[in-house]
Amino acid sequence: MPQKNLNILGNKMKKIITTLITLILTIGISKSVLAEGRDTIKIVGSSTVYPFATVVAERFGRTSSFKTPVIESTGSGGGLKLFCSGIGVQHPDITNASRRIKQSEIDNCASNGIDEIIEVKIGYDGIVMANSKKGETFKLTRQQVFLALAPMVPNPNGTQELVDNPYIFWSDIDKSLPNSKIEVLGPPPTSGTRDAFAELALEGGCKTFAWLKAIKSQDKNKYKAICRSVREDGVYIEAGENDNLIVQKLNANPKALGVFGYSFLDQNSDSIQGSMIDGVLPEFEKIAQGDYPVSRPLFFYVKNAHVSFIPGIKEYLREFSSKRAVGDNGYLTDKGLIPLQNEEYKSMFSAANNLEPMRGLN
Amino acid sequence: MNNINRADLNVTKLIERSLEKRNQKERYFRIYGISSLVIAVVFLLTFFASIISTGYQAFIKTDIELEVFLDSEVIYPNGTKTEEDLFFADYDSLIFTSLKEHLPELKNRKERRQARLILSSGASYKIQNKIIKDKSLVGQTVSFILPLDDEVDMYLKGYVDTESSENSRKITDFQIALVENLIEKDLIHRNFNTTLFVSGDSREPELAGILGALVGSFMMLTITFIISFxxxxxAAIYLEEFAKKNIWTDFLEVNINNLAAVPSIIYGLLGLAIFINFFGFPRSAPIVGGLVLSLMTFPVVIIASRAALKSVPPSIRDAALGLGASKIQTTLHHVVPLALPGMLTGSIVGMARALGESAPLIMIGMVAFVVDIPTSITEPSAALPVQVFLWSDAPERGFAEKTSAAIMALLVFLLLMNSLAIWLRNKFQIKW
Incomplete structure (x- = not known):
């Protein structure tokens, strides 16, 4: 074995050790560099708002001199926890939420020095059940929707056990409902509308049975399987992602109900009618006010203290609040957001552009 | 005599029979071996076939070639000619003016809107970037190759069933007619999809690329190698050559072996607690990802390095010591160089495992929508396995083929690393 070669490799070891020491020093130095600043907006939060926020972020990044914000989908609760952990470049600037911030979260924020939070309500996520105007108006409750569409329902004889869904006619569930076959056209499981429908309508009805609700604390997965699943025996018909198609099929079959976003009901109000759910008709104001049970507002929250040292937050808010994003023909409306009505849009626009912090929950 | 002969015969028969049995056993064993290999190869081929068949079209994209008049009145509507104007200019209308010349008359707003939607929203970014680089282009007519919308791209790649009713697909009959019209005029071309390799993530499938993820993964692996190797x-040299064998080193050894088997997500949690929460490193940055992956790779490399050191024959040490070399000289001059190829191979295999990890990266915020290509290890970045995860989750159909393309890129990266390991082993391996 050539001795020379071995020595070279021996020298390499020395080099490696030197590199190691240099590296440890570099980490030490870079730590002080890190504290200096950040020029990218950091956004965390709801996976429901994620598809909207990413579109705005990308447009913002491409049509401005600022960097594209980085968006992490952590869920509303996780996002607010990160958001409220403090002020400084290591904490996110904005968090998305598919529900309103809670008082406990505001308190948590305040205890970490975050007093000024700008609340921006970007729109609604509302889901309607509708049928043709040729048929009669359905007056449903969420419990009835659950009983009609869940694969397993509480035994009709009142005992606390689950049986395969026996209901074939609406009138089987409640005498007040029409004597027609249960037939619901809706989006497939890949759809976000379907997720929200399952969560708000089906689970909403499921929770009205106290003993089913009790399962949640014992076995969350079992609870979800019971409360958020949809029948697969042909009663619920997956009609594709295209809401327009559902509307057409409803016209052809006046006895069927369809599940889709509110905007399609609005655009086809000449031929179809929304069903009353828990006594409320899906009307624009009712959804916007939160009276309609199968809808939820979408928000994002901004740390006012960060506006001064993270470049672009102001401009990002301007883009997100602009008519071309969240207006009636905005690109977010194309992606499925239910836009805000006039007054609410105005107050959102002014909160977002004048950086008005929220004053508690009212 | 006779008796003996009969006994011999019996023995021969016995041997022959047992030989037959033993041969039979060997044949069976070979058959088992070959069939398990065949099953493995079939699985591998199915895997490759499904990825390649869904993904190969991602390397092709459809573009439209348009002569666009860069009207200065549209680009500078206020007459101010500032940089700000270039960001907010209405490039869409410039493109549309040029597109209209090639189309039959559009009757109403709906038709115009459908015609606009043939082009990707990335078309205007492309023109914008070109003008920002060269402001003198304003006022000229420039030929551009612009991306088409992902739905049109899907149609041209044959994913859209034109027989189905118009409402069950996203591209309308009117749009199809317009596209066919443009194809007849030879304006639409199929090109190699360079976008896939030169851009970062996007919400539009036709604009999305893996460069950001590739750079992120490369940075993380470099950090992992520099730290963990x-x-x-x-650690391995000390444990193997210098440490006395006692209860403490046994304890350490058990722990190292245990650490090598700990699920990777736990390293993610550790990274979140130590690097992000305690040291204040930024979330989503390759530096944290690299540190977490080095923690994960560390025990694997120790084990591989110790095995490599163990395989160096004791005679080498004895000879060196016998000629008067000190312990450290023996180790650094003779044992380590001989073990180095094995150590390198072990660490590259460990890093190949780290490359494919996405679980620990979830905890440290690397599963994020990052458009810009990272330029330093502290900037937010994606990683290849994370990009696969994010795209597979996207609703747009165009992302299905992009997902497969990203998987292919990941496999090529892995193949390169493993080839490097084999090459290093063959180059430095010393046989005795």
Missing amino acids: PLAVS
């Missing part, structure tokens, strides 16, 4: 090798 020297540390792990030093």
Whole structure:
């Protein structure tokens, strides 16, 4: 074995050790560099708002001199926890939420020095059940929707056990409902509308049975399987992602109900009618006010203290609040957001552009 | 005599029979071996076939070639000619003016809107970037190759069933007619999809690329190698050559073996607690990802390095010591160089495992929508396995083929690393 070669490799070891020491020093130095600043907006939060926020972020990044914000989908609760952990470049600037911030979260924020939070309500996520105007108006409750569409329902004889869904006619569930076959056209499981429908309508009805609700604390997965699943025996018909198609099929079959976003009901109000759910008709104001049970507002929250040292937050808010994003023909409306009505849009626009912090929950 | 002969015959028969049995056993064993290999190869081929068949079209994209008049009145509507104007200019209308010349008359707003939607929203970014680089282009007519919308791209790649009713697909009959019209005029071309390799993530499938993820993964692996290799090798040398064998080193050994088997997500949690929460490193940055992956790779490299050191024959040490070399000289001049190929191979295999990890990266915020290509290890970045995860989750159909393309890129990266390991082993391996 050539001795020379071995020595070279021996020298390499020395080099490696030197590199190691240099590296440890570099980490030490870079730590002080890190504290200096950040020029990218950091956004965390709801996976429901994620598809909207990413579109705005990308447009913002491409049509401005600022960097594209980085968006992490952590869920509303996780996002607010990160958001409220403090002020400084290591904490996110904005968090998305598919529900309103809670008082406990505001308190948590305040205890970490975050007093000024700008609340921006970007729109609604509302889901309607509708049928043709040729048929009669359905007056449903969420419990009835659950009983009609869940694969397993509480035994009709009142005992606390689950049986395969026996209901074939609406009138089987409640005498007040029409004597027609249960037939619901809706989006497939890949759809976000379907997720929200399952969560708000089906689970909403499921929770009205106290003993089913009790399962949640014992076995969350079992609870979800019971409360958020949809029948697969042909009663619920997956009609594709295209809401327009559902509307057409409803016209052809006046006895069927369809599940889709509110905007399609609005655009086809000449031929179809929304069903009353828990006594409320899906009307624009009712959804916007939160009276309609199968809808939820979408928000994002901004740390006012960060506006001064993270470049672009102001401009990002301007883009997100602009008519071309969240207006009636905005690109977010194309992606499925239910836009805000006039007054609410105005107050959102002014909160977002004048950086008005929220004053508690009212 | 006769008796003996009969006994011989019996023995021969016995041997022949047992030989037949033993041969039979060997044949069976060979058959089992070959069939298990065949099953493995079939699985591998199915895997490759499904990825390649869904993904090969991602390397092709459809573009439209348009002569666009860069009207200065549209670009500078206020007459101010500032940089700000270039960001807000209405490039869409410039493109549309040029597109209209090639189309039959559009009757109403709906038709115009459908015609606009043939082009990707990325078309205007492309023109914008070109003008920002060269402002003198304003006022000229420039030929551009612009991306088409992902739905049109899907149609041209044959994913859209034109027989189905118009409402069950996203591209309308009117749009199809317009596209066919443009094809007749030879304006639409199929090109190699360079976008896939030169851009970062996007919400539009036709604009999305893997460069950001590739750069992120490369940065993380470099950090992982720089940190874990020297540390792990030093630890292995000490444990193998210098440490006395006692209860403490046994304890350490058990722990190292245990750490190598700990699920990777736990390293993610550790990274979140130590690097992000305690040291204040930024979330979503390759530096944290690299540190977490080095923690994960560390025990694997120690184990591989110790095995490599163990395989160096004791005669080498004895000879060196016999000629008067000190312990450290023996180790650094003779044992380590001989073990180095094995150590390198072990660490590259460990890093190949780290490359494919996405679980620990979830905890440290690397599963994020990052458009810009990272330029330093502290900037937010994606990683290849994370990009696969994010795209597979996207609703747009165009992302299905992009997902497969990203998987292919990941496999090529892995193949390169493993080839490097084999090459290093063959180059430096010393046989005795």
